[in-house]
Amino acid sequence: MTTTTENPSIVCYNVSWEDSFYLSAGLAVKIKEAKYVPDIIIAISRGGLVPARIVADFMLERNLLCLRAEHWDVGTKHKKVKITGSTTNLESKNVLVVDDVADSGDTLFEMVKYLKERGAASIVTAALHYKKTSIFKPDFFIEQMDKWQWIVYPWSIYEDTSDFIKKITAQPHTAEQIYHRLGASFNLEIERKLFDIILDEMKSDGMIALNKDALVQVR
Template identity: 35%
Template sequence: MNSDDLLVLAWEDVFKGVRELAQKIYLSKYVADVIIGVFRNGWIVGRLLGDLLGVEEIGGIGIKFYRGIGETRERPLVISGPTINVRDQKVLLVDDVSDSGRTLQTAIDLVRLYGAKEIRTATLYIKKRTMLVPDYYNDSTDKWIVFPWEYGEIIREISMKRFGDLSLQSIKKTMDLLRINDEELMKIIYESSMIKLRRV
């Protein structure tokens, strides 16, 4: 994997995307009673959307499909149902990206099972190969998207795959690959990795 295969987003990029997504939802005149974000990434996007759209009831739904960069399970694994009541509610179901569309479809099926009156879907991105295009999205890409709330996770994974360790040098090389220039972040990732390794 090289930097051309990645779309690395900063917080400013995410907020700009959420703002654009909120505008599309607002202009469609869809007023959700609740927002359900797919844990983990979709919940963050959902929380930001809820703030901009004035939706106070924000919950999550636990579904895992990815094991790592580009590595999926055989099928999405449901960890938990909606954390708030969706029965007879208009739901905005949010995730970060509709990649294959399988996670989003699983979430739709589950929220429907819990009695939602109406469901619309929103993601910041879709992959060009997705089987499920959400009602609202901003852009499409075939790159692996790195969100700012997962820098540490991605840096650790790439460092281990490329260099076989979590040394300061490996973390620095990975951050250079990702074009993330943040000395303090590099130290935090390194130190926290060392603490975790000492516990094992």
């Protein structure tokens, strides 16, 4: 996981699949050591889906549900958190909520409020990363980030990378220039093979187009 970059507008903090697994496993271990035993684990979609599944595995908990909370686009904050999805009866249940990151903190704050309104007996929150800029501090987390950075998790690599590429291709760039800019301007680390796949998918999805020898943003 690295963070160095050149004059960034947004600095990325890169997390690999291996990093993600060990962060999630470590989160489960911390919760177990605290002797918290949930009746149900709720994954916050979309970021918390993978961590919650790994946490559930290490806690041998089969009762895993998902609620969707929309809050962030890349570098952009929505005004309100919207929670959707169906839940089982939470009356008198001990609930563990898992997300990938406490960023602004609004998502976890609103999720706790949402679950309290549905009668949960106790609600414990957990995240892989806690940013000190967050208004909400999870009960459990693995890494604390003292300054704000955009975390790039492997489960959102296409969405995040394509958004950064669209920023770059507001002006025409060759593929080589784009690849260099991702690292130099945003500290986004990506294998060249995956980068080429993402470019092809962006062209297929109508986000960028080839204009002579350069790629430009379409939408």
